[in-house]
Amino acid sequence: MTSLVYVEGVSKSYRKKPILNDVSLAVEPGQILGLVGPNGAGKTTCLQAILGLTAYEGNIHVLGHEPKNGRHKMLNDVAYVSDVAVLPKWLKVSQALSYMQDVHPKFDDRKAREFLAKTKIPPHAKVKHLSKGMVTQLHLALILAIDAKVLILDEPTLGLDIVSRRQFYKHLLEDFYSEEKAIIVTTHQIEEIENILTHIAFINNGEILLSESADYIRDKYKLVSVTNDKFELAKTRKPLFTASMMGMHSMLFDSAESHNLSELGNIVTPTLADVFVGLVGQEAGA
Numbered sequence: 001m002t003s004l005v006y007v008e009g010v011s012k013s014y015r016k017k018p019i020l021n022d023v024s025l026a027v028e029p030g031q032i033l034g035l036v037g038p039n040g041a042g043k044t045t046c047l048q049a050i051l052g053l054t055a056y057e058g059n060i061h062v063l064g065h066e067p068k069n070g071r072h073k074m075l076n077d078v079a080y081v082s083d084v085a086v087l088p089k090w091l092k093v094s095q096a097l098s099y100m101q102d103v104h105p106k107f108d109d110r111k112a113r114e115f116l117a118k119t120k121i122p123p124h125a126k127v128k129h130l131s132k133g134m135v136t137q138l139h140l141a142l143i144l145a146i147d148a149k150v151l152i153l154d155e156p157t158l159g160l161d162i163v164s165r166r167q168f169y170k171h172l173l174e175d176f177y178s179e180e181k182a183i184i185v186t187t188h189q190i191e192e193i194e195n196i197l198t199h200i201a202f203i204n205n206g207e208i209l210l211s212e213s214a215d216y217i218r219d220k221y222k223l224v225s226v227t228n229d230k231f232e233l234a235k236t237r238k239p240l241f242t243a244s245m246m247g248m249h250s251m252l253f254d255s256a257e258s259h260n261l262s263e264l265g266n267i268v269t270p271t272l273a274d275v276f277v278g279l280v281g282q283e284a285g286a
């Protein structure tokens with residue numbers, strides 16, 4: 001099995017309420033998988049199952065370990081960040097580094113300091129005196145120094161401004177990512193990271209609607225600008241969603257199911273957010 005993360009038929013309920021339903025995913029080396037879904041879809045629960053932080057039914061293997069009983073070993077090579085803006089306020093930067101050195105066998109203090117030297121973060125500053133963007137950089141320094149094979153990020157840039165968000169992903173790509181590693185990331189701001197994702201899994205009501213490469217999705221789904229005179233014809237082709245404004249209709253189609261789309265209007269490649277809205281809306285009967 002070459003997958004770094006392998007999830008097969010995973011289900012979970014809280015007090016008989018299904019939260020995950022037969023979820024399957026495989027993440028190979030070099031992949032950056034975006035787990036995308038609306039609030040309450042089950043993204044965090046899925047990540048927690050992968051990390052062995054919550055009980056589940058089904059099979060999960062992370063770097064060959066089962067999170068249920070091999071969690072300790074697994075965590076040597078897996079890093080998890082839930083919200084980079086959260087670090088204890090009283091902690092000094094230097095204390096964060098020594099703490100990591102004490103608890104993580106693979107933490108490389110030199111690497112963390114090298115990264116911090118590129119920032120304006122003073123080594124003896126307390127977290128409460130750093131800006132949110134600086135806290136992000138500190139968090140990144142801690143991640144980079146672990147050099148994990150699998151990095152799991154749950155809404156990592158929540159509450160950060162756009163400059164800091166972009167900086168976070170830039171450093172992630174330049175200083176962490178390599179062809180041997182894999183990243184799983186959840187975010188509500190899919191449009192900001194869609195260019196770095198190699199794969200996307202759309203999740204809704206605990207079920208995976210689609211799990212494919214970004215290239216496959218961009219190739220399969222097409223957005224057509226339809227004028228009023230072609231609108232009725234276009235509706236018969238079963239669009240996944242329609243957004244109408246000032247006599248123009250943006251309609252999303254599955255190109256495998258709807259042929260000759262060019263006769264309806266100008267075809268463009270949709271954003272992943274367009275495809276997501278189309279698939280989730282269709283599920284809800286919109």
Ligand SMILES: Nc1ncnc2c1ncn2[C@@H]1O[C@H](COP(=O)(O)OP(=O)(O)OP(=O)(O)O)[C@@H](O)[C@H]1O
Pocket residue numbers: 014019037038039040041042043044045046
């Ligand atoms: N400890 C818990 N006990 C009971 N229900 C829970 C618990 N944790 C999560 N849930 C429920 O599981 C469902 C999925 O929650 P989860 O946090 O995984 O969603 P999410 O996709 O990460 O949402 P968001 O984007 O809002 O963070 C929700 O309906 C939530 O209320």
